[in-house]
Amino acid sequence: xxxxSVPTTIFAQENSSDPEEIIVKGKVLYSDQVTALKxxxxxxxxxQTLSIVTDEDIRKQGFRELGDIVRYTPGVNTSQGEGHRDxxxxxxxxxxxxxxxxxxxxxxxxxxxxxxxEQVEILRGPNALLFGRGGTGGIINRVTKKAVLNDAFxxxxxxxDTFGAFDFAVDYNVQTGENSALxxxxxxxxxxxxxxxxxGDRYGFNPTLRVQISPQTTLDLSYEHADHERFIDRGVxxxxxxxxxxxxxxxxxxxxxxxxxxxxDIFRANVSHATRSTMVLAPERLVVLExxxxxxxxxxxxxxxxxxxxxxxxPTENSEVHLSLxxxxxxxxxxxxxxxxxxxxxx
Numbered sequence: 001x002x003x004x005s006v007p008t009t010i011f012a013q014e015n016s017s018d019p020e021e022i023i024v025k026g027k028v029l030y031s032d033q034v035t036a037l038k039x040x041x042x043x044x045x046x047x048q049t050l051s052i053v054t055d056e057d058i059r060k061q062g063f064r065e066l067g068d069i070v071r072y073t074p075g076v077n078t079s080q081g082e083g084h085r086d087x088x089x090x091x092x093x094x095x096x097x098x099x100x101x102x103x104x105x106x107x108x109x110x111x112x113x114x115x116x117x118e119q120v121e122i123l124r125g126p127n128a129l130l131f132g133r134g135g136t137g138g139i140i141n142r143v144t145k146k147a148v149l150n151d152a153f154x155x156x157x158x159x160x161d162t163f164g165a166f167d168f169a170v171d172y173n174v175q176t177g178e179n180s181a182l183x184x185x186x187x188x189x190x191x192x193x194x195x196x197x198x199x200g201d202r203y204g205f206n207p208t209l210r211v212q213i214s215p216q217t218t219l220d221l222s223y224e225h226a227d228h229e230r231f232i233d234r235g236v237x238x239x240x241x242x243x244x245x246x247x248x249x250x251x252x253x254x255x256x257x258x259x260x261x262x263x264x265d266i267f268r269a270n271v272s273h274a275t276r277s278t279m280v281l282a283p284e285r286l287v288v289l290e291x292x293x294x295x296x297x298x299x300x301x302x303x304x305x306x307x308x309x310x311x312x313x314x315p316t317e318n319s320e321v322h323l324s325l326x327x328x329x330x331x332x333x334x335x336x337x338x339x340x341x342x343x344x345x346x347x
Contacts, residue, residue: 048125049075055145058114062159064167064189066112066120066140075124076138083232084260085109090124090138098131100141102270110228110262115169115187116206118143144268146220147183147210148173165192179212191230197251200230222268229261
């Protein structure tokens with residue numbers, strides 16, 4: 001191989017005219033800050049190993065699930081999750097609970113979609129001070145898409161693979177008023193892979209509304225409906241590290257009843273107020289899960305959970321209703337925290 005490099009000198013012509021004015025219009029760059037630490041934090045100030053996958057990365061790489069993102073992230077692996085939930089291994093420790101949505105814990109056992117995400121943040125390292133002593137040494141935080149003021153845009157994505165799976169997603173933002181905007185995200189997936197007995201489908205619908213109440217206060221409202229169903233496929237037994245060929249055509253489970261389903265209606269309300277000290281209060285999230293009849297309200301400063309269960313008392317056929325309210329309120333900073341934890345049980 002032969003390389004030739006020739007230096008070149010260019011002399012600019014003198015110009016006595018005034019310089020041309022250039023106007024640059026900027027927007028928020030989500031990937032320069034992390035929201036998993038309860039408040040937006042610059043990447044340089046995060047005391048952990050951090051990886052960020054943006055919406056643009058998700059679209060370019062064709063990622064469809066969190067497991068796809070994890071496979072591209074060092075220090076984190078994905079496991080089977082018994083065929084019906086996300087399961088991540090942080091530096092050798094498996095977890096199905098260290099998932100967060102906009103900085104709020106999301107430990108429901110299901111496969112999470114990516115259609116309404118602005119970015120995915122993967123933190124690795126000790127985090128008991130921020131996320132509790134039961135953590136596994138890492139978290140995955142999903143940042144959802146929100147309506148954008150003073151802008152109108154839209155996109156439509158479609159995809160298919162060689163196994164026959166098909167997916168499409170819609171993202172549309174429109175200005176609805178002088179101080180309000182509406183954004184709608186929708187997706188539909190059909191699931192297929194190399195296993196003959198595996199199939200499934202997923203639907204998601206997520207409209208969000210943003211209202212600028214004042215120059216310092218913003219209200220974000222969100223509703224999401226999720227409907228998932230897939231066959232629970234745990235694979236086949238292995239021998240000496242390889243699948244047993246005699247079992248390759250055998251499905252371990254009932255193809256009609258061995259299904260994982262999720263039907264959920266998720267409401268989120270976020271009120272952000274910036275003070276002169278740049279502190280932002282942002283309580284949010286109300287979740288209604290149809291399968292468990294569990295009502296959850298989780299925020300950065302307030303947590304309230306209520307369970308509504310009907311249980312048959314053997315041998316009678318009576319039923320009782322349990323209602324448990326456990327609001328938690330947090331004030332202060334990392335070094336000093338005040339906590340209010342009243343509990344009310346109604347039977």
